[in-house]
Amino acid sequence: MMRSVYLKTLYDKRWFVFGWTLGFVALSVLMTSFFPAMRQTGALDALVTNMPPALQGLIGNLGDLKSFPTYIASQLFDIRVPLIAGVMAIILALGLSTAEEERGELRTLLSLPISRTKLLIEKWLALGTIMAISTLGIIIGILASAPLVDGASIELSTLLHLVAMTWLIMVTFGTVTFAAGFASGSRAFANTLGVLVIIGSFILSTFGQSVDWLSDFEKFSLLHYFPAVEIAKNSIDFNNVVVLGTVAAVSLIIAVILFRRRDVA
Amino acid sequence: MIQLKHVTKKFGSLAALDDVSLKIQQGEIVGFVGANGAGKTTTISTIMGFIGTTAGTVELQGQKVEPQTAHRLHTSLGYAAGDMELPARLTARQYFSFLLHQSQGDHTKQYEALSRRFKPQLDKKIGTLSRGNKQKIALIAAFVTDPDIIILDEPTSGLDPMMQEAFLDLVRESKASGKTIFMSSHYLTEVADVCSRVILMRDGAIIEDVKAHQLLEKSGKSVTIITGYRATRPPKDAIDVTTDAHKNGVSLTFVFKGSAAELQRWVASVKQLQDIEISEYNLEGAFKSLYESEEKTV
Structure with a gap:
């Protein structure tokens, strides 16, 4: 069981995984159950059309609420999950990097014949695995509740595409914080960077479509590369996978280079 | 063999180590003594490769120690510290399983012998154990892979007198079998008891490096x-x-x-x-x- 840093990390985080997976199941069931009400109401249409354009971005396109795949893409995957997953990513990434160093456990691991690169990579793989297990909660929640909700049907391939991209954006958010933590050893720096990237992405993506001066910067938002409704209507754009994958990979490479050489407190 | 050549370590403008040189031969048991903040832990951290040096070099078995490559030397090195943080969510048994998987060879007999000697609580989560019980686990971990060099930073802090004696017996046996031990301690009687040489440190510099019996003579x-x-x-x-x-x-x-x-x-x-x-x-x-x-x- 305890053969590697990877397995040890998964074991350490088993209750974290359980809790977040359960949370994603509950959120998915809740959002699925709201579908009939959101599809039929005309009151929301009137309310949204009277909102300033900048705030309409918070609700999304009302046309997307009429079919379940685009409803779940816009209301669950496009808004709620990335934010919640971002919080999860920061907590997890800090827990795997700076928190362990602050407690002194990182020195204990480094006193063993484990290279710094291997340690970092195995922890990152554990981060990716934990996020994959947690996102399975979304699939379970939707597949379990959709048959019970009127009109809530979605193709499995569409759902898998949405969840795969959710996992990728979570891993990218998590890797930025994780990398900052390992590269610097500073919780404050890693936390600040992680929050800036997530909140910055959210602001740019939400308001960038309707606020002129922000629209030029929207491509700097990581969420720009996770167009959930487009994925539900068509499929995954491979270019988006490349961008998010590159951000994660570059962050990880920088972390490896700096962590290998720096002092560990 | 452990060798430090003109090692300086600065944290900002503070020199934690100032031109420290020392050499410990294979089979020597060397005590490292000094007040808090003297630089003992910083010296040990450079030997372990936890931190790099600002100037000078550290060598273990003739190979340069650097943070990025230190792990290669850890196959023949054991380490325990008085304030060592072990994985709190694992039981001691799980931790030893993890640790033994990282090393080469079968060390089951050594693990069983050390467990009999120190009687650790193997099936409780390490985070729930007392300091003394955690320290027993750290000491077993340092010796369990039968390493050639053992680095100990305040190894007996938290141990009761019986376990301190069990530890000193273990050091004496290790000395007899030709191990190299570098041990910092606040307990001078302990150092004089088992060490052949004592290094005294103050303000990041070595101020005395003497045979243990010479220290006794100096003591008056x-x-x-x-x-x-x-x-x-x-x-x-x-x-x-x-x-x-x-x-x-x-x-x-x-x-x-x-x-x-x-x-x-x-x-x-x-x-x-x-x-x-x-x-x-x-x-x-x-x-x-x-x-x-x-x-x-x-």
């Missing part, structure tokens, strides 16, 4: 006399003199570094001598006087 003798003659003066070479007057006279306590004959002559000259106590082993006093004398000369 702790002398306490009680006399009814209040005007009694201590011998001229006495240091750390304390005088306590009472209704029947005075008690004088001091450290004497001169010869036994000189002390004998002085005792013979004391008037109205009522009682005398001479302690052969006063390492704590030696440490203090060495430390203070160096402080005066700096």
